[in-house]
Structures are given as C-alpha cells and as structure tokens.
Amino acid sequence: MSRISEVFSKGKAFIPFITAGDPDLATTEELVPAMAEAGADLIELGIPFSDPIAEGIVIQEADMRALASGTTTDKLFETVKRIRKKTDVPLAFMTYINPVFVYGSERFFKNAADCGIDALIVPDMPFEERAELLPYCRKYGIELISLIAPTSRERIRTIASGSEGFIYCVSSMGVTGVRSEINTDIGEMISFVKEAKDIPCAIGFGISTKEQAREMSKHADGVIVGSAIVKIAAKYGKDCVEPVCDYVREMKSAISG
Template sequence: MSRIPNAFKNGTAFIGFLTAGDPTIEKTVEYILAMDEAGCDLIEIGIPFSDPMAEGVVIQDANVRALKHNTTTDDVFEIVKKVRQKTDVPLVFLTYINPVFFYGYEEFFKKCNEYGVDGIISPDLPYEEKGEIADIAAQNGVDVISLIAPTSKERIQMIASDATGFIYVVSSLGVTGMRSEIKTDLNAIISDIKDVCDIPVAVGFGINTPEQASKISKISDGVIVGSAIVKIIEEHGENASEALKEYVSDMKNACIQ
C-alpha cells in the first residue's frame, strides 16, 4: 500500500526533490536521509535523463552530472533499497516516460513495489496516455501522480476525477526553477480541484523561500521544492548534508506556521 497519505496526515506537507546520482549514489542516499531527518514529509527522487525538457538549468545540470557518473535506473532502485533500510518516508520517482518504457513497464513497477517506491510523476506523460501505465502501476501499489498546469482549467475535472496519491499543481508556466514571484491564481485552481475530489493537492515549480512556502501552505495540502534543493547540492557537492537540513527545516517550519 502506498505511503503517500502519511505525508499529509499532520498538516501541510513539505515535499523535497533531488536528482539521483548527483553528486554520487552514496551521497544521494545520505541526502535523502538528511532531508527526511530535517522534516521532509515526502521525497521525490529524479531519475537522470538526457532530455529533461520540463526542467530549468539547475536540474538539467544535475541530470548531466549524474549521467556523467553513469547513473542508471538500477542504481536509483539501489538508492531506494538503501534508504528503505533506514526510513519509511514516502518516496516518489520523478521520471520521464522514456526510461520507464525502455526498462519495461512490468519490470519497472514490480521493482517499485519490491523496493518501496510509492508513486511516479512523469512530466511528459499526457493525461490521455496515462492508461499506458495506470493499471500496471496500481497492481503494484504505485500511484501515478497527476499534474495540473495553469492552462488546464477546462481539463481540471477530467484530470482530477481519477487522480491518486496527490495532485501536483504546477504554479507557473515554463520550466522548473526558482522564481521571485508566483502570479498564478492558485486559489481558483485548487478550488476547482476540490470540487471534484478530496485527495491532497500540492503546489510546485518556483517555490524557494520560507515566505513563499508559508503563503502556499495556507491554500494547499503540500509545498514542493526542487531547484532550490538541487542548487544547494550543486554548491556544496559532497558536503551538503548540513546545508540541506537547515534549508529543509526552515521550509518545513514555514509550512506549519
């Protein structure tokens, strides 16, 4: 059974992202555990890919660094295996659909179940093609997380109606990356979603400061941060644990104030 509901049991969830294999496999394990210790309620693990089209330069560069170390999908499963020896924190893969397709849907989701991966987010999988993996994922206890973008208003009811795990609301148009201001009418989008379903709604893309996290936490069930965390890892390399703990702790505290 998916652990994702556990992330939302105690108020607004703080969800952190990092790229597997950046800077190394071993450090990714260490950094996931550090983020968990500091208060992350759910952790997204990016599977490195050569063409991460939804990502800004910070996460693109992290993918490049991980691939230079020849980080494979099997390596990412090994990361999860080691993390699961220490914690039950909900874990979700963020991956483009190509690596999953080439790995083989049956084998991929079977391993997710075996190793303890609770969900998958695939930015380039249109809702209309979700059926390709939905049944196989469900059979293995893996939630396929639906994304809703600011341009999706007329599609919200359709996308939200069969969503599982949580819904990922994209706060801004364009690629991932830190933004100084988020102008999207998130209240309206979240209200439209809540009219259709009652699963948690988390907001990501652009959020990077405690002030932003606090504001978003008042209208959503979860706050997602990726680029700011990946930037800390880029800056500190193999010595990022303490900086990650401090940042995650600050962001988590902002979500519960």
C-alpha cells in the same frame, strides 16, 4: 491508508525534490534519510535523464552530473533498497515516459515496488495517456500522480476526478526553476480540484523562499521545492547534506506555522 495519504493527514506537507545521483549515489543514500529526519514528509527522487523537457537549467545540469557520475536506473533501485533500511519516508520517482518504456514498464514497476517506491510522477505523460502505465501501478501498488497546470482550466475537474495520491499543481508556466514571483491564482486552481474530488493538492515549480512557501501553504496541502535544493547540492557537492537539511528544516517550519 496509503503512505502518501498518511503524509497529508498530518498537516501541511513539505516535499523536497533531489536529482538522484547528484553528485553521486552515495550522497543520495545519505541525503534522503537525513532530509526525512529534518522534516521532509515525502521525497521526490528525479531519475536522471538526458532530455528532461520539463526542467530548467538547474535540474538539467544536475541530470548531467548524475549521469556523468555513473548513475543508472538499476543502480538507483539498489540505492533505494539501502535507503529503505534507514527510513520509511514516502518516496516518489519523478521520471519521463521514455526511460520507463526503454527500461520496460513491467520490469520498471516491479523493481520500483521491490525497493519501496510509493508513487510515480511523469511530467511529459498527458493525463489522457495514463492508461499506458495505470495497469502496472495497480499491479504493483504504486500511485500515479497527476499534474495540473494554470492552463489546464476546463480539464482540471476531469484530471482531479481520475487522480490518486495527491495532485501536483504546477504554479507557473514553463519549466522548473526558482522564480522571484508566482502570479498564478493558486487558490482558484485548487478550488476547482476540490470541487471535483477531495484529494490533497501540493504546489511546485518555482518555490524557493520561506515567504513563498508560507504563502502557498495557505492554499495548498503541500509545498514542493526542487531547483532551490538542487542548487545547494550543486554548490556543496558531496558536502551538501547539512546545508540541504538546514534548508529543509527552515521550509518545513515556514509552512507549519
């Protein structure tokens, strides 16, 4: 069983996202093991990129801060190696297809595997084009996570049957960001997936409160939170570890109840 599958075998998973290098890589190195200790089951690390098209303003600004602090993909790989000495929490990189191609796909996957990355999420890569990366995923033992959106409808079964690890269910249309309400019929979206394949489903995009997390966890196997955590990092900067971990504990307890 892969580390990703193991996460979902233990109950509802809480999956926080942080932008790596925001405010700097030293804070990221401290934050990841602390979040794991606070109850994070799987952690998404966003590789900062100058054109993050799926992201709202909160994560766009975090990417800019991370790049300004000198974060590079190579430095991030080194940071993850050091993180791996402190925790074995499953880690997923979230990035875009362009940075992978520019870095060199073979080199990117080899380095990701060497530092202990479990999965890759590429929001701007259509499912139909995943063959561009799948051979490297297979070669280096990294799971390529598929996304489905409320508009995927007739494609959901196709995407689900060809997926691995877990399905990232996008709860709302548009870019990432905190939302006061989530109106998508999540239950229906997930039932389409489960009809096609028995694979865990985690919901992300827009979830920020304990109430939303609790509601979403009634339908899903995991809850993903990004912008709300990145906002805490923006507010507290290098002192964000404690407030972020307090938030992680709250959210984990909301979905475990």
